[in-house]
Amino acid sequence: xxxxxxxxxxxxxxxxxxxxxxxxxxxxxxxxxxxxxxxxxxxxxxxxxxxxxxxxxxxxxxxxxxxxxxxxxxxxxxxxxxxxxxxxxxxxxxxxxxxxxxxxxxxxxxxxxxxxxxxxxxxxxxxxxxxxxxxxxxxxxxxxxxxxxxxxxxxxxxxxxxxxxxxxxxxxxxxxxxxxxxxxxxxxxxxxxxxxx
Amino acid sequence: xxxxxxxxxxxxxxxxxxxxxxxxxxxxxxxxxxxxxxxxxxxxxxxxxxxxxxxxxxxxxxxxxxxxxxxxxxxxxxxxxxxxxxxxxxxxxxxxxxxxxxxxxxxxxxxxxxxxxxxxxxxxxxxxxxxxxxxxxxxxxxxxxxxxxxxxxxxxxxxxxxxxxxxxxxxxxxxxxxxxxxxxxxxxxxxxxxxxx
Amino acid sequence: xxxxxxxxxxxxxxxxxxxxxxxxxxxxxxxxxxxxxxxxxxxxxxxxxxxxxxxxxxxxxxxxxxxxxxxxxxxxxxxxxxxxxxxxxxxxxxxxxxxxxxxxxxxxxxxxxxxxxxxxxxxxxxxxxxxxxxxxxxxxxxxxxxxxxxxxxxxxxxxxxxxxxxxxxxxxxxxxxxxxxxxxxxxxxxxxxxxxx
Amino acid sequence: xxxxxxxxxxxxxxxxxxxxxxxxxxxxxxxxxxxxxxxxxxxxxxxxxxxxxxxxxxxxxxxxxxxxxxxxxxxxxxxxxxxxxxxxxxxxxxxxxxxxxxxxxxxxxxxxxxxxxxxxxxxxxxxxxxxxxxxxxxxxxxxxxxxxxxxxxxxxxxxxxxxxxxxxxxxxxxxxxxxxxxxxxxxxxxxxxxxxx
DNA sequence: AATGAATGAGGATTCATTCAT
DNA sequence: GATGAATGAATCCTCATTCAT
Numbered sequence: 062x063x064x065x066x067x068x069x070x071x072x073x074x075x076x077x078x079x080x081x082x083x084x085x086x087x088x089x090x091x092x093x094x095x096x097x098x099x100x101x102x103x104x105x106x107x108x109x110x111x112x113x114x115x116x117x118x119x120x121x122x123x124x125x126x127x128x129x130x131x132x133x134x135x136x137x138x139x140x141x142x143x144x145x146x147x148x149x150x151x152x153x154x155x156x157x158x159x160x161x162x163x164x165x166x167x168x169x170x171x172x173x174x175x176x177x178x179x180x181x182x183x184x185x186x187x188x189x190x191x192x193x194x195x196x197x198x199x200x201x202x203x204x205x206x207x208x209x210x211x212x213x214x215x216x217x218x219x220x221x222x223x224x225x226x227x228x229x230x231x232x233x234x235x236x237x238x239x240x241x242x243x244x245x246x247x248x249x250x251x252x253x254x255x256x257x258x
Numbered sequence: 259x260x261x262x263x264x265x266x267x268x269x270x271x272x273x274x275x276x277x278x279x280x281x282x283x284x285x286x287x288x289x290x291x292x293x294x295x296x297x298x299x300x301x302x303x304x305x306x307x308x309x310x311x312x313x314x315x316x317x318x319x320x321x322x323x324x325x326x327x328x329x330x331x332x333x334x335x336x337x338x339x340x341x342x343x344x345x346x347x348x349x350x351x352x353x354x355x356x357x358x359x360x361x362x363x364x365x366x367x368x369x370x371x372x373x374x375x376x377x378x379x380x381x382x383x384x385x386x387x388x389x390x391x392x393x394x395x396x397x398x399x400x401x402x403x404x405x406x407x408x409x410x411x412x413x414x415x416x417x418x419x420x421x422x423x424x425x426x427x428x429x430x431x432x433x434x435x436x437x438x439x440x441x442x443x444x445x446x447x448x449x450x451x452x453x454x455x
Numbered sequence: 456x457x458x459x460x461x462x463x464x465x466x467x468x469x470x471x472x473x474x475x476x477x478x479x480x481x482x483x484x485x486x487x488x489x490x491x492x493x494x495x496x497x498x499x500x501x502x503x504x505x506x507x508x509x510x511x512x513x514x515x516x517x518x519x520x521x522x523x524x525x526x527x528x529x530x531x532x533x534x535x536x537x538x539x540x541x542x543x544x545x546x547x548x549x550x551x552x553x554x555x556x557x558x559x560x561x562x563x564x565x566x567x568x569x570x571x572x573x574x575x576x577x578x579x580x581x582x583x584x585x586x587x588x589x590x591x592x593x594x595x596x597x598x599x600x601x602x603x604x605x606x607x608x609x610x611x612x613x614x615x616x617x618x619x620x621x622x623x624x625x626x627x628x629x630x631x632x633x634x635x636x637x638x639x640x641x642x643x644x645x646x647x648x649x650x651x652x
Numbered sequence: 653x654x655x656x657x658x659x660x661x662x663x664x665x666x667x668x669x670x671x672x673x674x675x676x677x678x679x680x681x682x683x684x685x686x687x688x689x690x691x692x693x694x695x696x697x698x699x700x701x702x703x704x705x706x707x708x709x710x711x712x713x714x715x716x717x718x719x720x721x722x723x724x725x726x727x728x729x730x731x732x733x734x735x736x737x738x739x740x741x742x743x744x745x746x747x748x749x750x751x752x753x754x755x756x757x758x759x760x761x762x763x764x765x766x767x768x769x770x771x772x773x774x775x776x777x778x779x780x781x782x783x784x785x786x787x788x789x790x791x792x793x794x795x796x797x798x799x800x801x802x803x804x805x806x807x808x809x810x811x812x813x814x815x816x817x818x819x820x821x822x823x824x825x826x827x828x829x830x831x832x833x834x835x836x837x838x839x840x841x842x843x844x845x846x847x848x849x
Numbered sequence: 850a851a852t853g854a855a856t857g858a859g860g861a862t863t864c865a866t867t868c869a870t
Numbered sequence: 871g872a873t874g875a876a877t878g879a880a881t882c883c884t885c886a887t888t889c890a891t
Contacts, residue, residue, distance in 0.1 A: 078850060100380075102299070104885060115852040120887070179425035179435055208442075218423045218438050225422015226415045228376035238376060241415050245405075245443055275870060275875055301860055312877040317862070319875095471890030472854055496693070498881060509856045514883070573819035573829060577691075602836075612817045612832050619816015620809045622770035632770055635809050639799075639837055669871065695864060706873040711866070 085122045087112040089132050096133065096168045105129075130168060131187045137162040137169045138194050144256040145198035152202040156243070157251035159195070159220070163227045164235040164253065173224040176217035195220070208247055219246055282319045284309040289330050293365040298327060324384045327365065334359040334366045335391050341453040342395035349399040353440070354448035356392070356417070360424045361432040361450065370421040373414035392417070405444055416443055479516045481506040486527050490562040495524060521581045524562065531556040531563045532588050538650040539592035546596040550637070551645035553589070553614070557621045558629040558647065567618040570611035589614070602641055613640055676713045678703040680723050687724060687759045696720075721759060722778045728753040728760045729785050735847040736789035743793040747834070748842035750786070750811070754818045755826040755844065764815040767808035786811070799838055810837055 091112035095103045105126070109119045123129040144150060144158040162169050175184045176192045196217050209215045226242035229235045236253050243250045288309035292300045302323065306316045320326040341347060341355040359366050372381045373389045393414050406412045423439035426432045433450050440447045485506035489497045499520065503513045517523040538544060538552040556563050569578045570586045590611050603609045620636035623629045630647050637644045682703035686694045696717070700710045714720040735741060735749040753760050766775045767783045787808050800806045817833035820826045827844050834841045 081850070084851085105887090106885070109853095116887080117853075117889080118851060121850075126886090174422060175425050179423070179431070181425065181427040212438065214435070214438060215442060218435055219442060221422045221425065222419035222439055222442070223422070225371060225418045225420070226376070228372050228378070228418065230378040234376070238411070238415055241409065241411065242419055245412060245416055245419070247444075273869070273876080275873075277869090278875055281876080302862095303860065313862080314864085314878070315876055323861095470855080472852075473891070475854055478855080499883090500881065510883080511857070511885085512855055515854070520882095568816060569819050573817075573825070575819070575821040606832065608829070608832065609836060612829055613836060615816045615819065616813035616833055616836070617816070619765060619812045619814070620770070622766050622772065622812065624772035628770070632805070632809055635803065635805060636813055639806060639810055639813070641838075672871070675872085696866090697864065700874095707866080708868080708874075709872060712871075717865090 081122075084112070084114050084118050085132075087114065088119055088122060088129070089136070092129050092133050093166065093168075096130075097166065101130065101168055101171065127185055127187050131191070134166070134169055134172055134191055137166055138191050140256040141195055142198045143258055145202060147256075147258075150202055151251070152199070152204070152207070153249045154251035155199060155202060156248070157253050158256045159199070160223065160236070160239045160243070160250060161253045161255050163224055164232050164239055165255075170224045170227055173217075173220050176214075176221060178214050178217065179221065192217070219248065222246065281309065281311050281315050285311065285316055285319055285326070286329050286333075289326050290363070290365075293327075293330060294363065298365055298368060302326075324382055328384050328388070331363070331366055331369060331388055334363055335388050337453040338392055339395045340455055342399060344453075344455075347399055348448070349396070349401070349404070350446045351448035352396060352399060353445070354450050355453045356396070357420065357433070357436045357440070357447060358450045358452050360421055361429050361436055362452075367421045367424055370414075370417050373411075373418060375411050375414065376418065389414070416445065419443065478506065478508050478512050482508065482513055482516055482523070483526050483530075486523050487560065487562075490524075490527060491560065495562050495565060499523075521579060525581050525585070528560070528563055528566060528585055531560055532585050534650040535589055536592045537652055539596060541650075541652075544596055545645070546593070546598070546601065547643045548645035549593060549596060550642070551647050552650045553593070554617065554630070554633045554637070554644060555647045555649050557618055558626050558633055559649075564618045564621055567611075567614050570608075570615060572608050572611065573615065586611070613642065616640065672713075675703070675705050675709050676723075678705065679710055679713060679720070680727070683720050683724050684757065684759075687721075688757065692721065692759055692762065718776055718778050722782070725757070725760055725763055725782055728757055729782050731847040732786055733789045734849055736793055738847075738849075741793055742842070743790070743795070743798070744840045745842035746790060746793060747839070748844050749847045750790070751814065751827070751830045751834070751841060752844045752846050754815055755823050755830055756846075761815045761818055764808075764811050767805075767812060769805050769808065770812065783808070810839065813837065 088108065092108045095108050095111055099107070105119060106116060108129070109116050112119075119129070123132065140162065141155065141159050144155045163173070172188050172191050173195065175181075175188055176196060177189055180189055199216060199220070203210050203216060209219050223239055223242045223246075226238045227235045229238055239253070240250065285305065289305045292305050292308055296304070302316055303313060305326070306313050309316075316326070320329060337359065338352065338356050341352045360370065369385050369388050370392065372378075372385055373393060374386055377386055396413060396417070400407050400413060406416050420436055420439040420443075423435045424432045426435055436450070437447065482502060486502045489502050489505055493501070499513055500510060502523070503510050506513075513523070517526065534556065535549065535553050538549045557567065566582050566585050567589065569575075569582055570590060571583055574583055593610060593614070597604050597610060603613050617633055617636045617640075620632045621629045623632055633647070634644065679699065683699045686699050686702055690698070696710060697707060699720070700707050703710075710720070714723065731753065732746065732750050735746045754764070763779050763782050764786065766772075766779055767787060768780055771780055790807060790811070794801050794807060800810050814830055814833040814837075817829045818826045820829060830844070831841065
């Protein structure tokens with residue numbers, strides 16, 4: 062007797078292990094969008110839904126909320142590091158990249174509010190770690206006679222200050238305010254745009 | 259229809275209507291503490307518990323979350339307004355009062371992140387209203403040749419910037435960073451302290 | 456941010472996705488019982504408990520109260536529609552089926568209290584929709600010389616009237632009264648029983 | 653030393669015991685309105701507010717929800733009793749008064765759904781009592797050859813049936829449907845209006 | 850490796866009822 | 871006698887997290 066050739070209950074294709082990296086990327090990307098729209102407290106289920114995967118996949122890749130946030134911000138930080146590591150790197154250009162990420166991602170902004178000196182007991186460790194990587198990238202390019210070179214903390218205080226200014230409904234609004242902030246600080250900034258290696 | 263099935267046990271003392279103002283004050287005070295510890299999204303039940311009152315009392319005095327936040331911040335804003343309205347008011351002195359409140363209250367800081375120009379669709383109306391009151395108070399004292407008088411938005415951008423710098427575990431930490439921020443802006447600030455009419 | 460603090464204890468068995476249809480059915484069935492016992496305003500938590508599932512399952516299957524009520528009544532309405540669509544359908548027989556459901560389900564009765572003409576602003580839309588389906592089913596079988604064919608509204612007014620008579624502690628009581636009501640209206644009714652296709 | 657002549661805390665005038673009957677009447681009247689607008693489950697606090705009295709007064713006059721409902725319906729029932737007791741009382745005229753109250757008060761309608769024969773274990777005793785008073789009033793005027801005189805239960809079943817038909821957004825809608833219901837029953841009804849002794 | 854259903858704790862909100870003043 | 875504040879239980883609803891399939 063010929064049996065069922067198709068499973069009687071339709072199940073979404075299980076694409077096997079090849080799908081894992083794609084799912085991970087989809088989650089990070091979905092998280093970035095959802096965070097932008099609803100803030101860092103958005104329900105994880107919304108992120109899984111937007112990524113088109115089940116809840117379980119999210120937990121497989123990111124054991125907790127922090128892991129996902131880090132993954133999202135990792136890309137922002139990495140771009141800044143790469144911009145700073147470029148052969149012809151100069152502070153203004155890197156600040157332009159930094160500023161672009163500040164205007165792009167509210168989550169990234171909140172990381173920069175809490176540099177090491179400004180952290181408190183409720184600041185998650187991963188935030189500090191990310192913040193320190195940004196600081197390292199920038200400090201390497203800071204000339205001795207730069208206005209932010211006078212005091213040790215000034216550099217990251219200034220970054221935090223710009224983050225404090227970066228609010229508004231659209232990226233363009235936020236960019237305008239970020240540039241105003243740098244101007245008030247008397248710091249030169251290059252073009253505000255992502256780093257393209 | 260189905261209500262209290264077992265009113266059985268003794269009710270805690272009802273202290274009568276004399277307690278109302280005391281309860282209200284206790285709620286505002288508890289909210290200030292809880293907000294400082296857990297942020298503006300802290301559960302209302304925690305605030306009621308800390309204040310030593312039932313949930314209902316909280317709702318009686320503050321019909322919604324916003325009303326309570328406003329009540330907490332109202333005092334901060336009012337002090338700035340009064341400082342600005344004093345006979346011998348000068349911008350640096352009022353900025354000192356403002357800065358004191360920024361270092362004192364994380365909730366107040368978050369209000370100043372979103373001035374009118376920098377608001378977005380998710381900014382609650384009451385935050386804007388409070389922010390505008392601060393702006394009005396400061397702008398009246400702003401000399402034409404002040405560094406923040408060049409562009410219309412600069413004043414509140416600067417305030418937001420200082421808010422962005424004000425982080426750290428203790429008030430003293432935060433004050434140090436706030437003063438560094440004003441210094442980087444080249445703006446003179448008076449003593450950081452509450453206004454005492 | 457502050458979630459499950461103590462997931463400690465053993466979770467009840469998760470029976471996996473196979474249980475979903477069973478759970479849905481259990482919820483509808485539990486709802487039917489609870490509605491009969493406590494009316495349409497019964498707490499949803501009671502229904503979930505009776506069905507032996509968590510609160511969340513109820514919300515997953517029925518996003519709001521209306522969805523659950525509709526699911527419960529859907530079966531009643533559908534039987535009437537099918538009885539009316541049968542090849543040898545005749546009004547008395549369909550009225551018998553209708554009457555059976557009126558005696559069976561208090562919730563169904565309350566739907567028929569509010570036909571379209573008799574609805575008011577507080578009548579939920581889904582009640583109207585269900586009522587209209589009943590009307591459509593009956594009207595198609597209404598002979599021109601039927602006592603309820605004189606005026607457009609008479610048909611559903613009569614149905615509402617029978618609903619008004621259908622009270623009493625047991626189904627048998629209710630059936631006796633329903634039959635008395637049809638007799639007073641001079642309308643012939645077939646056997647009072649569910650439709651069995 | 654001259655002391656305060658006015659109490660330092662304004663309190664609403666305590667009008668003493670003369671106000672008690674007025675307050676009671678205001679509560680009944682407020683309850684009638686609120687029940688009409690929001691149904692019998694409306695919050696008691698809303699009734700007290702509408703009546704312009706404190707919550708405590710409501711409890712003083714009506715120890716429980718039922719007492720207030722009874723008080724509201726008492727007036728409806730009493731008018732029917734008085735109409736039936738009038739020298740020249742005739743069934744149609746009394747049915748007109750009954751019908752007027754059915755169109756006027758949703759709460760009254762729900763009482764008539766549950767006459768003695770049709771009651772169940774969840775029917776509150778006071779509902780039965782009111783329903784029985786209506787029945788007594790009507791039955792005394794029922795001629796032996798009246799269409800509702802054939803079976804013992806027919807009278808109150810018919811009244812329940814009319815209640816089942818009485819729905820709609822305005823009193824006029826409800827009156828039209830009530831009259832249609834009586835017509836379908838072949839029962840003559842006098843003018844639909846309150847009894848004015 | 851993925852899916853998505855189930856669990857159940859947590860937080861918001863409403864109201865009946867009591868009671869000091 | 872009246873007032874209206876306080877209490878807290880009950881209900882609604884949302885999500886983080888687990889786990890059978």
